Amino acid sequence: xxxxxxxxxxxxxxxxxxxxxxxxxxxxxxxxxxxxxxxxxxxxxxxxxxxxxxxxxxxxxxxxxxxxxxxxxxxxxxxxx
Numbered sequence: 001x002x003x004x005x006x007x008x009x010x011x012x013x014x015x016x017x018x019x020x021x022x023x024x025x026x027x028x029x030x031x032x033x034x035x036x037x038x039x040x041x042x043x044x045x046x047x048x049x050x051x052x053x054x055x056x057x058x059x060x061x062x063x064x065x066x067x068x069x070x071x072x073x074x075x076x077x078x079x080x081x
Contacts (some may be wrong), residue, residue: 008022008052008055008056009056009061010050011053012042012051012052012053012078013042013049013050013051014049014050014052014055014077015026015049015050016030016031016034016039016041016048016049016050017030017041018050019050019055022055023039023058023059034050039055039058040054040058042053
């Protein structure tokens, strides 16, 4: 019995290199995009992570205000870079 890793849609965050692979860009380009704010990120201690709902919205796969628990966030609420 093999265990599959969770699909990206089932995760709350991913790493910058994982986001780079999904976007089809290089690791360095993803970190540059994170630095400029083009790629939404959160700093958790020393780690830089990408909120999956915002990444999927960037890709046009979903909206950033729905998904996690099915509740809508008002403008200005939620995760900020």
